[in-house]
Amino acid sequence: MATIKDVAAVAGVSFTTVSHVVNNSRPVSADVRAKVERAIRDLNYVPSAVARSLKARATATVGLLVPNGTNPYFAELARGVEDACARKGYCVIFCNSDDDPAKQRSYLRVLQEKRIDGLIVASAGDDAVLASTLADTREPIVVIDRNIEGLDADLVQIDHERGAWLATRHLLELGHSRIGCITGPVTTAVSAMRMHGFLRAMSERGVEIAPGAIVESDFSGAGGYRAAAQLFDSVRPTAIFAGNDMMGIGALRAAAERGLRVPGDCSIIGFDDIELGNFTWPALSTVGQPARALGDMAALTLIERIANTREEGAKARRRVMPPTLFARESTGPLGGAEEYTPLAA
Template sequence: MPTIKEVAQRAGVSTCTVSNVLNNKRPVKPETKARVESAAAELRYKPSGVARSLKASRTLTLGMVVTTSTNPFYAEVLQAVEQRCYELGYSLIIANTRGNSERLKEALEVLRERQVDGTILMCTQVNPALHLSKDDLVMPVVVADWGITNLNVDLIQEEGRRGGYLAARHLLDLGHQAIGVLRGPSGKRTADERYSGFCDALQEAGVELRKDWVAEGDFELAGGYRGAQTILKAKQRPTAIIAGNDMMAAGALKALQEAGLRVPDDMSLIGYDNIELSSYLVPSLSTIEQPKERLGANAVDLLLDRIKNPDSPLRTITLEPHLIARQSTLPLNQR
């Protein structure tokens, strides 16, 4: 592998001049710059990323702690994080908590040993505010996809209550008043906020939410399937169902089809997240979009800003949801 000294010898300049040219440190005469660039190209020389990062006291590596889930939402956010890291010349190390608080602490310890420059926490099933102390967060950290936390970190959060409201409002605008809800697990901020938004819209419209039209799921396919079966046991069935996320909506779609119900002719259905799968379901799923690409990119940008400006005020970025209307919802008078 060629060295910077060999490039300097071929170009007839000092190693300092080569460094200035390749790293854009100081202005160099055009003819000298051309000789250096030509010599580097001929020798196929590439500056050492490790050496540059050591001089800057950084490794150009970020960490990300996530929770295992069959929900593609997390994979899509992770893809956005990886893409942003690639664009900015950073590597990414991923650690998985598997929903376990001890593994959360172990993951942070491993990332600290690997000397990552900072870490993104996105593990909804393990609330870091309940399990971490300041001693666990000795590196720059950005928390994504949680609500208000008492941790002294930057935060990216969704407007879940607003999204839940938009989902219910969509069905109300289509003329539905008998509306069932497949909510996420009680006690989880994401689930509670979305459910509160559903209830806000129904209450505003003066529409009753019957207890036998509410089922609790786990944000997974099976939870949506079982929850829809529970709602269908009610003496009077609703004309539409709101699911707390797209995965539960997909599970509900299977239960409805098995019960001989056509979506949306017999039952309208709306999900939440707008995962890629939602547009490929039959019928395609109306849903609430969470801007996953923006979530991932913002998490990286916010973390890098914290790394560069460690003493700047803490920031919270709130991502606004919006409605994606597709084939699974239909006006009541068109059934």
């Protein structure tokens, strides 16, 4: 691989002159610039990004840390971040923590060693050590989706509580009262906010929640399947609010295995509005905002911070996107659930 000294030798100039041409750091005569540029083309010379970043103290690179890269929601969110960064001339280093706080901290160290200009973090649950580590980070930080307690950073998220309230109210307005709820891990702030929205909607309508009608799961399709199976074989709800779309998709499978018609025997609604939900059968009703839009907003918020370092005493921004109800084919009026008999084990 050609070096800057190779270019200088071919062009017949000093390597500092080559550096001035590459970085536009000082005026160079048109004749000398032409010689250097010709040598660069002939040698296929690629300037060192590391060296240039050390000089400029910027890399045009941001880090993105997500808790589960296999979840379509985070894949779509990452695409929104990537597209917005590309428009602004930034590259993205993607890291998946697998919902493991230790792996999350390890990736954070790697990203800092890469001299990123800023960081977007979707936290893997509660992690006091992560908050303390990020607090010592000099690069701008934007937290997306899940708040990190104890960290003073810009936050971009959807209104989780209102979204869950909208989803539950939708089921109540369809005439359902025996409603099951599948939550994500209770240790995450997202699950707590969505649970609160569910409880608030039920309380406002004076509807009692049946014993065992709230089941904790893990935000995965398999987890939603298991939780819905538990509900169908015990509580027998006429409707289910799933704390995310993947769990809602798992619930569709559990209903189909039991011969339940959706929405005739049981309505199912999710949360997040992932693209896959449009292509299930029936199409999954949901609440949320397109994940790409959240990713786009997070990236633009971070790039603003990179361009304008936060002034002393300036407050972190909290940007909350309003949720939208998408009533599709998986929710409908109450009817028929009393005739359901669970399949034999």
